[in-house]
Structure formats: structure tokens, C-alpha cells
Amino acid sequence: MLYSIAVAILSLALAPVYDGLERKIRAAIHTRIGPPILQTWYDILKLFTKEIVVPVGGIWYTLVTALELLTLIASSTILLHISSYGLGKTALLEAVTFIVLTSIVTTLAIVRAVSQNNVFSIVGGFREFSLMLSAEPFLALSFLLLASGAGSLASKSIATAVLAISSYVISGRVPYDIAEAEPELASGVNIELAGPLLGLATTSSVLKKLVSATLTALALTSFVGLSGFSSLMAVVIATPITWVTHTIVSTILGRSRVDLAIRFLYVSLFSLSLTLVLSFGLGL
Amino acid sequence: MKNESVLSNTVKVLEGLGAVVEEVKDSEVYLRATRESVRAVAKALYSSGAYLRTCAGVDERELSGMLAVYYIFGLDEQGVDVVLRVLVPEGDPWSASIVPDVPAADWCELEVRDLLGIDFRGRLTKRLVLPEDWPDGVYPLRKEFKYDEKPSRVLREELPEEAGVPVGPYHPALHEPEYFELYVEGEKVVDIAYRGFHVHRGIEKLAESQRFTYKQVPFLAERICGICGFVHSSCYVMAVEKAAGIEVPERAEFIRSIVLEVERLHSHLLWLGVAAHLLGYDAGFMHAWRIREQVMVLAEYLTGSRKTYGINLIGGVRKDINTEKIDRVLKTITDLRKEFTELVKAMLAVPQIKSRASGTGVLTKAEARALSVVGPVARASGLYRDVRKDYPYLAYRRVSFKVPLYTEGDNLARLLVRVDEVFESIEIIKQLIDVLPDGSIMVEEYDIPPGRRAVAAIEAPRGEDVHFVITGVGRPYRWRVRAPTYQNIPALRAMLRGNPLADAPLTIASIDPCFSCTDRAIVLDVKSGRMGVIRLK
Amino acid sequence: MSIAKILEIALRTGRVTRRYPYEPPLLTPEFRGAVKIDPSKCWGCGACVKVCPPNALTLKPAGKEVTLEYFVGRCIFCGMCAEVCPAGAIEVTKEFELSSASLDDLKSRVIHRLTRCSICGSPIWTEAELRTVVKSSPIAEEYTLVCPKCRREKLVKAAKLRLGAGSE
Numbered sequence: 001m002l003y004s005i006a007v008a009i010l011s012l013a014l015a016p017v018y019d020g021l022e023r024k025i026r027a028a029i030h031t032r033i034g035p036p037i038l039q040t041w042y043d044i045l046k047l048f049t050k051e052i053v054v055p056v057g058g059i060w061y062t063l064v065t066a067l068e069l070l071t072l073i074a075s076s077t078i079l080l081h082i083s084s085y086g087l088g089k090t091a092l093l094e095a096v097t098f099i100v101l102t103s104i105v106t107t108l109a110i111v112r113a114v115s116q117n118n119v120f121s122i123v124g125g126f127r128e129f130s131l132m133l134s135a136e137p138f139l140a141l142s143f144l145l146l147a148s149g150a151g152s153l154a155s156k157s158i159a160t161a162v163l164a165i166s167s168y169v170i171s172g173r174v175p176y177d178i179a180e181a182e183p184e185l186a187s188g189v190n191i192e193l194a195g196p197l198l199g200l201a202t203t204s205s206v207l208k209k210l211v212s213a214t215l216t217a218l219a220l221t222s223f224v225g226l227s228g229f230s231s232l233m234a235v236v237i238a239t240p241i242t243w244v245t246h247t248i249v250s251t252i253l254g255r256s257r258v259d260l261a262i263r264f265l266y267v268s269l270f271s272l273s274l275t276l277v278l279s280f281g282l283g284l
Numbered sequence: 285m286k287n288e289s290v291l292s293n294t295v296k297v298l299e300g301l302g303a304v305v306e307e308v309k310d311s312e313v314y315l316r317a318t319r320e321s322v323r324a325v326a327k328a329l330y331s332s333g334a335y336l337r338t339c340a341g342v343d344e345r346e347l348s349g350m351l352a353v354y355y356i357f358g359l360d361e362q363g364v365d366v367v368l369r370v371l372v373p374e375g376d377p378w379s380a381s382i383v384p385d386v387p388a389a390d391w392c393e394l395e396v397r398d399l400l401g402i403d404f405r406g407r408l409t410k411r412l413v414l415p416e417d418w419p420d421g422v423y424p425l426r427k428e429f430k431y432d433e434k435p436s437r438v439l440r441e442e443l444p445e446e447a448g449v450p451v452g453p454y455h456p457a458l459h460e461p462e463y464f465e466l467y468v469e470g471e472k473v474v475d476i477a478y479r480g481f482h483v484h485r486g487i488e489k490l491a492e493s494q495r496f497t498y499k500q501v502p503f504l505a506e507r508i509c510g511i512c513g514f515v516h517s518s519c520y521v522m523a524v525e526k527a528a529g530i531e532v533p534e535r536a537e538f539i540r541s542i543v544l545e546v547e548r549l550h551s552h553l554l555w556l557g558v559a560a561h562l563l564g565y566d567a568g569f570m571h572a573w574r575i576r577e578q579v580m581v582l583a584e585y586l587t588g589s590r591k592t593y594g595i596n597l598i599g600g601v602r603k604d605i606n607t608e609k610i611d612r613v614l615k616t617i618t619d620l621r622k623e624f625t626e627l628v629k630a631m632l633a634v635p636q637i638k639s640r641a642s643g644t645g646v647l648t649k650a651e652a653r654a655l656s657v658v659g660p661v662a663r664a665s666g667l668y669r670d671v672r673k674d675y676p677y678l679a680y681r682r683v684s685f686k687v688p689l690y691t692e693g694d695n696l697a698r699l700l701v702r703v704d705e706v707f708e709s710i711e712i713i714k715q716l717i718d719v720l721p722d723g724s725i726m727v728e729e730y731d732i733p734p735g736r737r738a739v740a741a742i743e744a745p746r747g748e749d750v751h752f753v754i755t756g757v758g759r760p761y762r763w764r765v766r767a768p769t770y771q772n773i774p775a776l777r778a779m780l781r782g783n784p785l786a787d788a789p790l791t792i793a794s795i796d797p798c799f800s801c802t803d804r805a806i807v808l809d810v811k812s813g814r815m816g817v818i819r820l821k
Numbered sequence: 822m823s824i825a826k827i828l829e830i831a832l833r834t835g836r837v838t839r840r841y842p843y844e845p846p847l848l849t850p851e852f853r854g855a856v857k858i859d860p861s862k863c864w865g866c867g868a869c870v871k872v873c874p875p876n877a878l879t880l881k882p883a884g885k886e887v888t889l890e891y892f893v894g895r896c897i898f899c900g901m902c903a904e905v906c907p908a909g910a911i912e913v914t915k916e917f918e919l920s921s922a923s924l925d926d927l928k929s930r931v932i933h934r935l936t937r938c939s940i941c942g943s944p945i946w947t948e949a950e951l952r953t954v955v956k957s958s959p960i961a962e963e964y965t966l967v968c969p970k971c972r973r974e975k976l977v978k979a980a981k982l983r984l985g986a987g988s989e
Contacts, residue, residue, distance in 0.1 A: 026566075028831060028836070029567055029827065029828060029831045030566065030567055030570035030571070030831070031570060031571065031574055031831050031834045031835065031836055031837045031838075032570060032836060032837065032838045033836050033838040033840075119450075123785075174564045174565075175564065175636050177564070178786075248828070251566075251567055251827075252567065252634070252824055252825060252827055252828065253564075253565070253634060253635070253636060253824075254560070254563045254564045254565035254568075254634045254635075254636030254637045254640070255563055255564020255565070255636060256564075256636050256639075256640075257636075257639075257640050257784065257786045257787070258471065258786055259471070259784065259786075260636075260639055260640070495876075496874075499872060500872070500873075500874040503874035503875075503897060503899055503901075504874060507897075567827050567831075568827075571827065571830065571831075574834070574837050577837070581847065581849060584848075584849045584851060584852060585849040585850075585851050586851070587851070588851045588852060588853040588900065589852070589853055589898065592897070594853075594897070594898075594899040594900070594901075602904070603851075623830075626826065626830055627830070629823060629826065630823060630824070630826040630827045630830065633823030633824045633826065634824060635824075
């Protein structure tokens with residue numbers, strides 16, 4: 001357990017560095033130099049030195065934002081703890097805890113968005129809600145199935161595919177960053193945030209990317225069948241690799257429209273999950 | 285004039301409705317109509333196939349003792365401008381509106397009403413370009429109003445809070461201040477209200493003031509727009525040269541055409557990058573602007589400045605092209621074509637771009653015709669209109685090129701029109717360089733007699749830009765600029781209504797709005813743009 | 822596949838960012854920057870002032886002197902002043918890094934002394950203009966020291982005497 005906490009703290013410290021790496025790689029694809037690798041850390045720290053500006057909603061709003069971040073930290077810690085066992089050998093309680101914590105994070109984010117008096121924030125919140133509804137259930141399903149360790153290689157592969165797609169969606173990257181994107185004219189869940197509050201929200205979004213990359217890394221490395229400390233290390237090494245893959249995918253795609261995104265996700269994830277359940281039920 | 289008989293038939297019909305022929309020039313026909321008969325005359329003209337280019341209000345009391353409204357129509361088939369002039373006495377300033385038959389005249393009539401005080405009967409009127417706190421009865425375009433006069437503000441009732449999604453005047457997705465009020469039901473836009481003219485700078489009035497002379501106005505005109513500035517300065521000098529009968533040397537016309545096409549290249553590449561950015565594809569934005577950089581460097585090498593070239597003067601141009609510059613031009617456009625082809629292929633392969641741009645923001649051909657839209661917006665909706673073909677000017681008579689035409693009228697069609705135009709521009713530049721004539725680049729001696737009129741139009745990257753000049757002594761008596769975006773914004777209503785909210789940014793960007801071009805009639809303070817708040821100073 | 826073409830383009834192109842200001846800016850030989858006025862050549866004739874579109878060049882008379890002031894803040898770098906200057910005193914440089922914390926840094930002045938009419942005392946033209954005119958066409962200096970109005974009156978008086986129209 002102690003190892004897990006140490007690794008968790010290290011991962012949380014590394015997440016903004018991975019984000020900085022993402023910005024460098026994106027810049028390279030754009031043929032420009034980009035900011036220094038530690039830039040995300042600089043941004044977050046700078047935001048915390050600004051004056052505290054609390055939007056309408058006062059202390060309640062601040063609490064929600066802080067709670068979101070804390071829950072996210074807990075969620076990523078649990079995930080790393082699960083990694084130290086290996087995905088197929090996870091206790092059901094821990095797997096369910098992870099799913100519950102992740103859902104709480106999403107709910108808090110949406111609550112924060114729609115509780116604002118700002119039309120941009122509300123529209124963004126609704127878009128976020130629709131998007132999450134079309135990805136999270138499939139995330140939960142595939143994760144729990146993989147965590148149980150049951151099923152053949154084929155069904156495990158399908159479950160991994162579903163997990164990979166749905167975890168990409170929760171990472172808040174193009175093509176699914178619809179809620180935060182201001183060029184979308186009427187989006188902007190973060191529009192009322194400034195200073196330390198925005199710092200909290202930025203850290204949350206970086207950690208979401210970490211969870212997304214770790215999930216995919218965990219699912220992929222579990223095929224190797226490691227456990228214990230070596231499993232944890234494999235996940236820690238594979239995480240930046242999946243992060244870089246996510247980066248490249250997000251740079252070569254455009255932003256989807258909210259109805260198109262939902263349609264695509266439902267069709268693809270639903271059909272994959274159906275195949276998964278069927279193969280499970282048929283004992284393949 | 286092509287097809288003279290059709291034109292004289294049209295003129296006969298108009299004379300039968302009460303119009304009187306004032307003047308017939310090379311490609312312009314000036315008619316006078318009374319304020320009662322103007323509606324019937326305009327209707328007949330419009331149904332004979334003419335497009336309304338713009339209308340201009342002029343304070344002619346020093347010339348003819350009355351106020352005047354000029355309606356400028358264009359007969360594309362014949363390549364002729366037909367200008368209807370309506371004289372209105374100062375004591376009883378009203379005229380019949382032509383808007384019920386020619387909807388395209390909506391904005392320009394309102395502008396005349398705001399700036400000159402001529403009332404238009406037979407239509408709904410409202411304040412368009414002046415801010416709410418401008419006093420009544422003060423008309424900026426009248427000659428007694430000094431260009432730097434600032435009347436005291438009038439506090440009016442607070443405007444009610446509107447219930448829509450306010451977009452602008454300051455918004456990250458918009459590059460210039462404009463204000464759209466989008467009324468939504470869920471994710472669908474049911475109506476829009478547009479309020480613009482936040483950046484009036486008084487350029488038309490400024491050019492009439494003592495402060496400016498003929499020679500200095502091209503530099504002023506260039507700063508109307510930061511993207512199509514050269515179009516405005518060329519159009520102004522062309523209008524003055526037409527009015528005064530100045531023959532510009534051929535080499536100067538070729539140089540102007542080459543620089544105009546270079547400007548078209550940079551403008552379309554800029555737009556492509558912006559469209560990609562709005563769709564979340566920042567890689568497209570960065571690469572398009574990286575390619576555009578070579579065009580900017582080329583422009584600097586040719587003219588001395590990356591933008592606001594400053595080479596136009598009445599009578600010719602200031603800078604010549606030598607063989608090194610020609611070689612540089614050829615090299616740049618050859619590299620450009622290769623890189624641009626690659627970029628377009630890569631961009632159109634992105635599934636989100638294809639799916640979001642096709643079928644969205646549709647403008648039907650009928651709507652486009654009624655509103656007389658111009659430029660790529662018209663060509664994407666099936667209207668074959670291009671000033672370079674219909675009213676050939678400068679060196680375009682000497683080159684052959686295709687005008688891209690699409691019929692779907694959606695955002696993807698407008699994107700493809702601009703992509704095709706880039707390739708056509710490359711061809712045009714090659715041809716222009718091939719047949720570049722020798723000779724001087726400037727007419728040194730010329731005379732500009734006062735009281736002459738002329739209309740000039742150029743196909744800017746965004747569409748048709750029209751300048752109307754009445755010459756005065758030492759400076760223009762009246763200079764009317766109608767930028768292409770002015771003509772295209774009213775079409776946004778048709779394009780946004782009934783469509784998803786998420787398509788709105790791309791649709792608004794697809795007309796390539798240039799609000800700098802649009803708002804430039806009279807000097808005013810910059811509005812705060814906040815609804816319901818009148819700033820007290 | 823086409824969608825990954827952008828990666829290939831990027832790999833081929835490298836980085837295009839210019840590390841300005843740690844690298845010199847990208848300027849072509851034709852670039853027009855701020856202008857420089859050579860005080861030794863300037864006549865103070867005001868041709869540049871007449872042609873300058875934004876009024877960056879102004880001529881301010883003050884008693885015995887007239888000052889040609891060039892305010893870079895208003896300059897649009899069109900170079901028209903250099904084109905019309907009859908003395909060839911204005912040179913278009915490639916300077917564009919002109920920011921300063923003090924407004925006065927952006928103004929440069931050429932101060933000319935004015936010659937005065939030996940009869941009525943009103944200022945006529947600058948000493949530099951006078952020198953240039955005398956150098957190119959040697960004429961009696963008395964002509965250059967008398968203002969046009971007084972010279973006209975002198976001529977009329979002399980003509981009246983000659984034609985015998987009586988005194989006064």
C-alpha cells in the first residue's frame with residue numbers, strides 16, 4: 001500500500017510534465033517550438049498566486065471545485081493501487097470504488113457547470129453531460145469485466161478496445177473537448193473561473209488525462225500477466241506511452257459536434273459492448 | 285459595352301416608367317428618377333437581371349441644391365453599371381423605399397437615413413449605424429458637420445435584457461467586434477439579431493475633410509481593412525481615374541493585378557487556417573499560416589511592406605517589378621501550389637471537418653439572389669458572379685481563368701470555392717507575369733476636374749468591393765465604400781436559422797466576415813457594446 | 822493514410838519558429854521602416870509635411886525659427902516623404918524596433934532659422950532654402966532678403982515712377 005501511495009504522489013507530480021510533453025509534441029506536429037516542458041506546472045503555480053475571485057455561488061462553488069479535484073486524486077490513487085495487483089486479480093470492492101469515484105468526479109464537474117448563472121457555462125454543462133452519458137457506462141462495464149479477470153482472450157481484447165475508446169473520451173481532448181472549447185461559441189464550462197479556482201480546474205483536467213492514460217496502459221499491460229510491483233512499474237512506464245498516443249490522435253483530428261459525437265460513440269461503443277456481452281454469455 | 289441592344293431596351297423600359305437619362309459613359313449609365321417613381325424603376329431594373337451593388341446618400345446641396353440618393357445597380361451580363369439618382373429637397377427629406385422589391389437595399393437605405401436624415405417610406409426603419417446615444421437631428425454626412433465634431437450624448441431608456449445567447453462583441457471565437465444575439469431552443473437556433481458598426485472610424489467623412497487630399501486618400505483607403513487593404517486603395521484610385529479620365533499605363537495595371545492576386549492568396553490561406561481552428565483542427569491552422577508566411581514575405585519583397593503595401597497612387601503605382609522580383613514570385617507560387625495541395629488533401633481527410641462542414645449553413649440560390657450576395661458566398665450557392673469576369677478591370681482582360689461554381693450552398697461549398705480560387709490565382713499570376721508589358725508605371729501629370737462621378741468595383745477575396753466617387757476640389761466630394769461583408773452579413777440570418785447552435789461559429793466564419801471593412805462610415809466613439817448600458821462620460 | 826499525412830508534412834518541415842529577438846528578424850531588402858532626416862540637407866520647405874498622410878511630419882513656426890518635427894508614433898512608414906523631398910534629405914531606414922518608455926524619444930526635430938524681410942521684418946524662408954536657391958541661381962542677394970509682398974510693392978512703386986504716374 002505504501003508503495004502505491006509513493007507511486008501515486010510521483011504520478012501526480014509527473015502528470016503536468018506529461019502534459020508539457022504533450023504540448024511539445026503537438027507543437028512539433030504544428031512545426032513550431034512550443035512551450036517548455038514544465039510549462040503546465042508553471043501555469044498551475046501561477047494561477048495559485050493570483051487573487052481569489054469567486055463567481056456567483058460563493059463558497060459552495062469553491063467547495064465543489066476543490067472536492068472534484070480531491071476525488072480525482074483519490075480515484076487515480078486507487079487506480080495505481082489496482083495496478084500494483086494487476087488488472088485480472090483485482091478485488092471487486094476496489095474496482096467498484098474506482099468507478100464510483102470517477103463518476104462522482106464527472107457529476108461534480110457537471111454540477112459546477114450548470115449551477116452558474118452564465119448561459120455559456122450551462123450549455124457547456126449540458127453538452128458535457130450528454131457526452132459523458134455516452135461514454136461512462138461503457139467505461140464501467142469494460143473495466144469491471146477486465147477487473148474480474150474472467151473471459152477469453154478475445155473477449156478481453158474487445159473489452160480493452162471499449163475501455164480505450166471510452167477512456168479517451170473522458171480525457172477531454174479533441175475530438176471530444178466540446179464542453180470547454182470556446183471557439184464553439186456557446187461552450188465554456190470554465191468561463192467563470194479565474195485565479196486559484198481555475199488552477200484547481202486545470203489540475204483536474206490534467207489528472208483526468210492521467211487517469212485516461214493509466215487506464216489504457218493498465219488494460220494493455222495486463223495482457224502480459226504481471227502482478228505486484230512489476231505490474232505497477234509496467235503501468236508507470238506504459239502510461240507516458242499511451243499519453244503520447246492520445247496526443248498524436250488528438251492533434252490529427254478535428255473537434256466533433258455534440259450530436260455527431262454522441263451518435264458515433266453510442267453506435268460504436270454499444271455494438272462493441274453488445275459483442276462483448278454476447279461473447280461472454282456464450283462462454284467464448 | 286457588350287450587347288448594346290439589350291441595354292437600350294432596358295433603358296427604354298425605365299424611361300417609360302419615369303426615369304430620365306442623365307449621362308452615358310463607357311460602362312456606366314446615369315438615370316434620374318423621382319422619389320415617387322423610383323420604386324417602380326428599381327423593380328423593373330431588378331427583374332431584368334440587375335443586382336443591387338449599393339446605394340449612397342450624398343449631400344449635394346453645394347452642387348444641385350438638394351440631397352441625393354444614388355442606387356447603384358449592376359447588369360452583370362452587359363458589364364454595365366446603372367446608377368439611379370433620386371433628388372430629395374432638404375426641407376422635406378423623404379423618398380420611397382425600394383426594399384419591398386429589392387431586399388438587398390435594406391442596410392444601405394438605413395445607413396442613408398442615419399447619416400443624412402432622408403426618411404424612407406414603405407418599409408420598417410430603425411437605427412443601424414449610429415449608436416443609441418447619438419442625438420436626433422444631427423446627421424454626420426451633411427456638409428455642415430465637421431469630421432471631428434463630437435455632439436453631446438443623449439441618454440435613452442435602458443434596453444431590455446434580451447433572452448438569447450449573446451455572442452460578442454468580445455468573444456474568443458470572433459476576431460473583430462460584432463454582436464450576434466442567437467435565440468435558441470435547446471441546441472437549435474431559431475432566430476438571430478445582429479448589431480454591428482462598433483468600429484466606425486469615419487473614413488468616408490475624413491476623406492472629404494480639409495485634412496486629406498486626393499494624393500493621401502489611397503493610404504487611408506488601405507487601412508480600411510487589414511486583409512484586403514490593397515483592394516480598397518486600388519478601387520479608390522480606379523474610381524478617381526475613371527471619373528477624371530486619367531489613362532493609367534498598362535504596366536501599372538499589371539502590377540496592380542499581380543499584387544491583388546497575391547493579396548487574394550494570403551487572404552484565402554488566412555481564412556482556411558481560421559476555419560480549421562474553429563473546427564478544432566489547430567494543425568490545419570498552423571500549417572495554413574506557415575504556408576501563408578511565404579506569401580507575406582513575397583508581398584514585402586514586392587511592395588515594401590507585408591500588409592498596407594502603400595504602392596497605389598492616382599495615376600499608377602510607386603514600385604516597379606524587376607527580373608529578380610519576377611523570379612521570386614514564380615518560385616513562391618510554385619512552392620505554394622505544391623504545399624497547398626498537400627495541405628488541402630490532409631485537411632479534407634479529417635473526418636470531423638468533412639462531417640461538420642457539409643450540409644451546414646445552407647444558403648439557397650433564391651435567397652442568395654434576393655440578397656445580392658457577393659463573392660465566394662454567391663459562387664457557392666450557384667450564382668455565377670465574379671467582377672473580374674463581369675466588369676473586367678485592370679489587366680484581367682488579358683488573362684483567362686475559371687470561376688469556381690458550386691451549387692450546394694453549404695459551408696463545405698464555400699470552403700471549396702476558396703480552395704479552387706487559390707489555384708486559379710496562381711494561374712492568373714503566372715499569366716500576368718508572362719505578358720507583363722514594358723513602359724512607365726505612373727502618369728506624372730494629370731488633372732482632376734470637380735463634379736465628375738464614377739463607380740469602380742474590384743473582386744476582393746471576400747467578394748465585390750464597390751467604390752463610388754464624386755470628385756471635388758483637391759479631395760473627393762463624396763466617397764462611398766461598400767465592402768463585400770456588408771452585403772453578405774444579412775445572408776447570415778437565412779444560414780443560421782433552424783440549424784444547430786454548434787454550427788454557428790463555422791457558418792459565421794464561412795462568409796469570411798471582415799468587420800473592419802463593414803463599419804467605416806462616420807467618426808464615432810467606439811461603443812462599449814454592453815446591452816442596456818449607456819456610458820456616461 | 823491521408824489523415825496522417827500531416828505528420829509526414831511536419832516531419833519534413835521541421836520547426837519554422839523564428840527565435841526573434843534572439844535571432845534577427847525576417848526582413849527583405851525592400852522593407853520600409855522609419856525615416857531619418859538629415860538636418861544638413863533639409864531645406865525646411867515643407868513638401869514632406871504636405872504629403873504625409875497621417876501628419877507624422879509637422880512644421881511648427883515659433884518666432885525666429887521653424888521646427889520640422891517627425892513623430893514616429895504616427896508614421897505609417899509609407900516613404901512618401903522620402904519620395905517628394907527635393908533636397909534628398911530623407912532616407913527610409915529599416916528601423917522598426919522603436920518602442921521607448923519616453924514619448925520624446927519618438928520625436929526628432931530639425932530646427933531652421935528663418936530669414937526676415939529687410940523691409941517689413943516678417944519671416945520669409947529658412948536660411949537653408951535661401952542658401953540652396955542662391956547656390957543654384959546666382960542672383961542679387963537683395964532679392965532674397967526681401968519678402969514677396971514687399972518686393973511686389975517695390976516693383977509697383979518703381980513702375981509708377983518710371984511711367985510718371987505721379988508720386989505716391
